[in-house]
Amino acid sequence: MDPTPRYVPLDARGWRLAMGLRPLDLRNxxxxxxxxxRDLAEKSGLLDRCFDVVVATEPEGDAGSRELLREVQDFLRRVHPEVATRVDENEHPIVAASRLVQEDLCVLVKDDEWRLRAACVCFPSRWDLAQKIGTTLDAIHGPVPHYDEVLARPTNGFFDRLGPERAFWRLNWTLLxxxxxxxxxAARVAPSxxxxxxxxxxxxQTLRQLPSTKAIVFTIRTYVTSAATLARSDGDFVPALLYAMESASPATQAYKGWTGVAARLRDALVAK
Ligand code: HEM
Incomplete structure (x- = not known):
């Protein structure tokens, strides 16, 4: 767990469902x-214990996964020459690539639509990879409230326009x-x-198109920080958090497992 988080993407205007994409310098x-x-060791244990939970691949994703592995190795050699980049050639390239970095890795390929064709996701935020493999962006996001009316069109359009010369990143957050x-x-409502x-x-999350296969790579890096630690180090954190949670729609609150949580946190803090 991180004592001081790199990112605290709370919006003072309250909860917003937005693409929130920013240009990404590929050196980062x-x-x-x-x-x-620690994270690579955890991945290794998960790959040993529950490979089918954390890996899903289809042949359509193989070429993109091979290119992704080369890109990950090139990136590490350039930017982090201190870490090893040797892999087991017998392993699926998306698994081999995933063993080199803390990120979870997904490869999407376009046929009729953009579809998830290969993924190694060891650190999912309460979703089931096996249910998503082979499916479209719209289907992947089926459980996300308001995605279809707010984000489906821009996200599909973004995938169609994304070229290899530009990359992007965005942040998602939740309280668990x-x-x-x-x-x-799946998300559950926790009582505390x-x-x-x-x-x-x-x-x-980062998004980029690979130059050769034209597959799109989606990476997810997960940072977890204790809410109590954050509250101690940043006086604005708790008010912004409670406001963000309470200003989300009831459907979003239910999806996130937040229903009633902000009120209970507030009562407990007032009672102190
Ligand atoms: C511009 C691109 C994208 C946008 C704007 C976007 C947006 C979102 C949003 C807002 C959520 C809800 C998360 C939350 O509130 O906690 C979500 C969930 C999710 N996203 Fe995306 N996403 C994008 C790309 C992708 C891609 C490429 C994948 C491929 C694997 C993906 C996989 C998922 C999954 C698996 C979930 C959880 C769905 C569930 O609960 O079953 N997203 N996304």
Whole structure:
């Protein structure tokens, strides 16, 4: 867990569903930090114990995955020459690539539509990779409230326009009652109103098109920080968090497992 988070993407205007894409300098494509070895060891354990939960591939994603592996190795050799880039040639390239970085990796390929064709996701935020493989962006986001009316068109348009010369990144956040990185089961409503039981979970996501295969790579880097620690270090955190949670629609609150949580946190804080 990070004592001081890199990203606290709370919006003072309250909850917003937005693409929020920003240009990405590819020298900053992937982020390595002091938890590098710990996270890679956790991935390795998950790949041993529950490979089918964290990996899903289809033949349509093989060429893109091979190109992704080369890109990851090139990036590490250029930007982080201190880390090893040797891989097991017998492994699927998306698994081999994923063992080199803290990010989760997804490859999307266009036929009729953009579809998820290969992924190694060891640290999902309460979704099930097996249900998403082979499906379109719209289907992947089926459970996300308001996605279809607000984000489906711009996201599909963005995928169609994205070229290899420009890359982007965005942030997603949620509040969960567990610090675990690997959370493949669906959101649940947790009862606790104690800040100490909650964790601020931020995903830094990047999007880029690979120059040769034209597959699109989606990376997810997950940062988890104790909400109580954040509250101690930043006086604005708790008011902004409670406002963001309460200004989300009831459907969003239910999807996120937040229903009633902000009120319980506030009551507990007032009672202190
Ligand atoms: C511009 C691109 C994208 C945007 C704007 C976007 C937006 C979102 C948003 C707003 C959520 C809800 C998360 C939350 O509130 O906690 C979400 C969830 C999700 N996104 Fe995306 N996303 C994008 C690309 C992708 C891609 C390429 C994948 C490919 C794997 C993906 C996979 C998912 C999954 C699996 C979920 C969870 C869905 C569930 O709960 O079943 N997203 N996305």
């Amino acid at each position: 494509w992937l982020e390595l930090d002091e938890h590098y070895e 009652d567990s610090a675990a990185l690997h959370q493949p089961s 109103g104690q800040l100490a039981d909650w964790f601020f979970r931020v995903e830094r």
